[in-house]
Amino acid sequence: MSTLLQVEGLSKRYRRGNQEVAALDGVSLSIAPGETLALVGPSGSGKSTVARILLRLVEPDAGRISFNGEALLGLRGAALRAIRANLQMVFQDPMAAFNPRATVAGLIDDPLRIHGIVGRAERPRAIATLLERVGLATELAGRRVHEISGGQRQRVAIARALATRPALIVLDEAVSALDVLVRADILSLLAELQRDEGVAYLFISHDLGAVRAIAHRIAIMDGGRIVEQGEAATVIAAPASATGRALVAATPELPVFKETVS
Amino acid sequence: MTPLLELRGLGVRYKGAVAPALEGVDLDLAAGERLAIIGESGSGKSTLARAVAELLPQTVIQQGTVAWPGLDQKARNGRDIGFVFQDPASSLDPVMPVGDQVAEVAHANLDMDWRAARRLAVELLDRVRLPEPALLAQAYPHQLSGGQKQRVAIAAAIVARPRLLIADEATSALDTIVQAEIMALISALVAEDGMALLFVSHDIALAANLADRVAVFRHGRLVEQAATAELVSQPRTDYSRALLAAHLGLHA
Ligand SMILES: Nc1ncnc2c1ncn2[C@@H]1O[C@H](COP(=O)(O)OP(=O)(O)OP(=O)(O)O)[C@@H](O)[C@H]1O
Ligand SMILES: Nc1ncnc2c1ncn2[C@@H]1O[C@H](COP(=O)(O)OP(=O)(O)OP(=O)(O)O)[C@@H](O)[C@H]1O
Ligand SMILES: [Mg+2]
Ligand SMILES: [Mg+2]
Numbered sequence: 001m002s003t004l005l006q007v008e009g010l011s012k013r014y015r016r017g018n019q020e021v022a023a024l025d026g027v028s029l030s031i032a033p034g035e036t037l038a039l040v041g042p043s044g045s046g047k048s049t050v051a052r053i054l055l056r057l058v059e060p061d062a063g064r065i066s067f068n069g070e071a072l073l074g075l076r077g078a079a080l081r082a083i084r085a086n087l088q089m090v091f092q093d094p095m096a097a098f099n100p101r102a103t104v105a106g107l108i109d110d111p112l113r114i115h116g117i118v119g120r121a122e123r124p125r126a127i128a129t130l131l132e133r134v135g136l137a138t139e140l141a142g143r144r145v146h147e148i149s150g151g152q153r154q155r156v157a158i159a160r161a162l163a164t165r166p167a168l169i170v171l172d173e174a175v176s177a178l179d180v181l182v183r184a185d186i187l188s189l190l191a192e193l194q195r196d197e198g199v200a201y202l203f204i205s206h207d208l209g210a211v212r213a214i215a216h217r218i219a220i221m222d223g224g225r226i227v228e229q230g231e232a233a234t235v236i237a238a239p240a241s242a243t244g245r246a247l248v249a250a251t252p253e254l255p256v257f258k259e260t261v262s
Numbered sequence: 263m264t265p266l267l268e269l270r271g272l273g274v275r276y277k278g279a280v281a282p283a284l285e286g287v288d289l290d291l292a293a294g295e296r297l298a299i300i301g302e303s304g305s306g307k308s309t310l311a312r313a314v315a316e317l318l319p320q321t322v323i324q325q326g327t328v329a330w331p332g333l334d335q336k337a338r339n340g341r342d343i344g345f346v347f348q349d350p351a352s353s354l355d356p357v358m359p360v361g362d363q364v365a366e367v368a369h370a371n372l373d374m375d376w377r378a379a380r381r382l383a384v385e386l387l388d389r390v391r392l393p394e395p396a397l398l399a400q401a402y403p404h405q406l407s408g409g410q411k412q413r414v415a416i417a418a419a420i421v422a423r424p425r426l427l428i429a430d431e432a433t434s435a436l437d438t439i440v441q442a443e444i445m446a447l448i449s450a451l452v453a454e455d456g457m458a459l460l461f462v463s464h465d466i467a468l469a470a471n472l473a474d475r476v477a478v479f480r481h482g483r484l485v486e487q488a489a490t491a492e493l494v495s496q497p498r499t500d501y502s503r504a505l506l507a508a509h510l511g512l513h514a
């Protein structure tokens with residue numbers, strides 16, 4: 001099987017005052033075209049650090065990444081910009097990732113303009129279509145990012161990532177603030193795009209229900225390492241690692257009320 | 263019994279908006295009660311939370327009343343109300359160590375000197391299960407992971423032992439293990455201090471496991487409120503039924 005993304009031996013230490021934090025310690029993973037790999041693990045286990053390194057926002061101390069056959073970590077300038085159209089990210093914290101003064105339409109227009117996806121005249125139509133795809137009313141287009149709800153903001157981030165029709169989208173807790181109904185719609189939109197356009201996802205989430213619904217494979221992280229990898233349904237049904245077992249056991253289920261209230 | 267908080271005919275319209283974000287909401291919250299607010303994205307949950315804490319922008323048009331019959335005076339943010347925002351990073355000061363941000367709330371509201379407040383802050387960071395809290399207290403927000411920032415925001419909200427904790431999607435970025443620990447901590451505070459809880463969440467299972475009562479919002483209106491057991495086993499509206507049915511469990 002061909003690979004779209006191949007990550008080998010990624011390590012990263014951060015300095016925090018006079019403390020050293022080993023955020024990643026030899027992480028290897030791969031994603032095939034059109035595949036969804038879920039990255040799950042306790043808070044602070046290194047998931048967003050993997051994402052930030054893929055997007056070249058943080059440089060690793062060691063490791064190799066090949067994307068579409070190219071060595072990602074060596075790229076600079078125009079070559080890096082060209083890759084960015086093909087590798088998009090939805091940030092865990094959309095508010096911090098967005099310019100607070102930008103409007104919803106402006107945010108979605110950015111990638112369309114920067115990467116020359118559609119001509120100037122067609123851009124308003126393209127923006128409207130993208131908003132509609134993520135279930136947002138076009139009347140939100142003129143609002144600023146602090147003038148919409150948290151779930152609406154997450155969907156703007158998703159629309160922005162879809163705009164360039166990338167080969168890989170890194171989704172960092174991208175559906176975590178969405179109610180169940182909207183989340184179900186977004187998950188089926190992601191699945192539909194995967195079917196139609198063959199986009200692959202690195203789906204970072206603590207929500208194992210969503211993971212089970214969308215991912216082909218799961219990698220479980222703990223303390224900067226991958227402690228378990230496997231087929232999604234299998235891992236969730238019978239996790240082999242202690243971390244996997246603890247994550248599954250702590251997932252809230254709807255309580256069952258024995259006698260019905262009258 | 264006198265409720266702690268009483269909302270009557272609460273309506274909110276943002277400047278320039280075509281439809282109101284909230285309309286005609288009547289809702290009571292008793293001291294020590296745990297109320298979950300659920301509903302779809304954009305239904306007005308965060309608007310309700312902000313209206314209660316008087317944190318809406320000045321430009322909104324507000325109707326109805328927010329009254330505190332259970333308090334002798336108007337509720338004060340920090341002391342009477344602890345607020346965990348949906349977007350925790352935005353409520354943290356980027357240029358102040360996170361421990362000081364928690365300590366500041368204690369210093370300002372609990373009549374504590376800085377030394378004691380700092381000590382209490384580290385204790386709180388430990389209670390929200392942050393690793394090596396004494397060291398982590400010195401970190402700046404950008405040096406923490408998303409879930410770690412969310413836990414700092416929770417620590418700051420509960421450090422002054424408020425009468426009401428408003429938690430707006432407060433655990434949405436937390437893994438299930440830490441989430442369960444935070445829920446246990448919040449439940450303990452409710453039991454020990456009689457703190458009331460307004461718990462906004464999109465996760466029905468989480469809400470149902472924590473709350474005494476659930477209020478369901480849609481398009482700015484309160485469509486149903488009931489005791490948790492009743493809402494889960496016998497929802498009265500199609501909308502509540504749809505929300506329950508869309509829950510993605512692990513054993514489906
Ligand atoms: N800029 C930084 N400086 C210092 N330490 C950092 C920095 N960014 C992250 N860390 C630390 O690295 C570790 C991994 O962080 P990361 O953000 O990758 O975790 P995560 O798995 O995404 O967690 P979460 O689920 O809470 O978002 C954490 O202990 C965090 O505190
Ligand atoms: N400052 C603002 N100006 C104009 N409209 C706003 C503003 N803030 C929120 N809105 C709108 O008011 C409605 C209710 O927003 P609110 O944030 O209360 O929703 P919510 O139920 O918390 O949603 P979510 O689950 O997505 O966080 C939304 O349609 C939103 O776009
Ligand atoms: Mg993260
Ligand atoms: Mg909200």
